[in-house]
Amino acid sequence: MSGLLIGYARVSTDAQDLTAQRDALATLGVPAERVYVDHGLTGTNRDRPGLREALAACRAGDTLVVTKLDRLARSLPDARDIVDELTRREIRLNLGGSVHDPIDPVGRLLFNVLAMVAEFESDLIRARTREGMQVAKAKGRLLGKQPKLTPLREAHLVALHRSGEHASADLAELFNVARSTVYRALERARLAASIPDAA
Numbered sequence: 695m696s697g698l699l700i701g702y703a704r705v706s707t708d709a710q711d712l713t714a715q716r717d718a719l720a721t722l723g724v725p726a727e728r729v730y731v732d733h734g735l736t737g738t739n740r741d742r743p744g745l746r747e748a749l750a751a752c753r754a755g756d757t758l759v760v761t762k763l764d765r766l767a768r769s770l771p772d773a774r775d776i777v778d779e780l781t782r783r784e785i786r787l788n789l790g791g792s793v794h795d796p797i798d799p800v801g802r803l804l805f806n807v808l809a810m811v812a813e814f815e816s817d818l819i820r821a822r823t824r825e826g827m828q829v830a831k832a833k834g835r836l837l838g839k840q841p842k843l844t845p846l847r848e849a850h851l852v853a854l855h856r857s858g859e860h861a862s863a864d865l866a867e868l869f870n871v872a873r874s875t876v877y878r879a880l881e882r883a884r885l886a887a888s889i890p891d892a893a
Contacts (some may be wrong), residue, residue, distance in 0.1 A: 696755070697755030697756035697757060697785075697786075698716065698728065698752075698753070698756045698757070699722070699723050699724045699725070699728065699753075699756070699759050699788070700724070700728050700730070700748055700751050700756055700757065700758050700759065700792040701719040701722075701724035701728060701729035701730065701758075701759045701760070702730050702745060702748040702760050702765065702766065702884060703730075703731045703732075703749070703765060704731065704735060704742070704745070704765045704766075705717060705732075705734070706734070706735065707870075708734040708761065710733075710734060711730055712733065713784065714761075715765065716729060717830055718790070719759055720790055721763075721807070722728055722759050722761050722788065723759075727830050728751070729848050730744045730745070730747045730748035730751065731785055732744035732745060735751075735767060740775075743767075749776075749779070749780075749893055752780070752783065752785045753785075754781075754783060755784060755785075755824055756785050756786070757785065757786040758780060758785055758786070758787050759808040760787075760788070760789060760790070761790050762789065763805070763809060764811075764815065767809065768804065768813060768815075769809070770809040770810055770813050772808075773805070773808075773809035774809070775888055777796060777805065781796045786830070788807070788850050789805075792891045795878070821883045842871045842872075843869065843879060847869060848879045848882075848883075851869055852879060852880060852883040854868075854883045855876075862876045862880075864876065
């Protein structure tokens with residue numbers, strides 16, 4: 695009996711969409727219920743809940759499927775560590791339809807080249823980001839991270855919460871923000887209410 699196909703998909707920011715990766719994994723034969731995802735996490739961060747769940751779901755004889763190597767790892771050491779773990783546990787790695795063979799010297803070479811390219815791309819992104827921030831700072835446009843909610847929307851959110859008709863999860867969905875954003879808005883409102891007005 696052949697093993698299961700376990701899929702993994704990742705995007706680096708909350709604004710990005712996983713649809714293309716999910717569709718590609720489906721085309722490669724991975725059932726939707728066996729796709730594990732990480733949203734808003736970079737490939738340089740090994741501590742990813744979705745990746746942990748995908749690796750935990752794999753058993754000997756299974757295949758971990760990703761659309762591209764850079765979805766799995768953005769550094770050569772990390773990519774090698776993951777492949778070594780999979781090989782040790784007798785789990786295959788499918789990269790966009792090509793099953794990686796850790797025994798084949800040519801396969802190992804191609805894998806290392808792909809991992810180095812992914813790491814190089816990650817380094818370029820960081821360098822461009824730093825450069826863009828320096829330019830913006832020099833022009834006086836770097837004002838820090840913009841708030842998810844305008845003061846007006848935040849006041850509306852707080853008012854809805856105080857009415858008792860909406861839970862935090864409902865407000866997060868209604869205002870298209872994370873629950874942590876809702877919690878911070880409510881905490882700010884609570885602190886503001888506890889500070890007496892100056893005479």
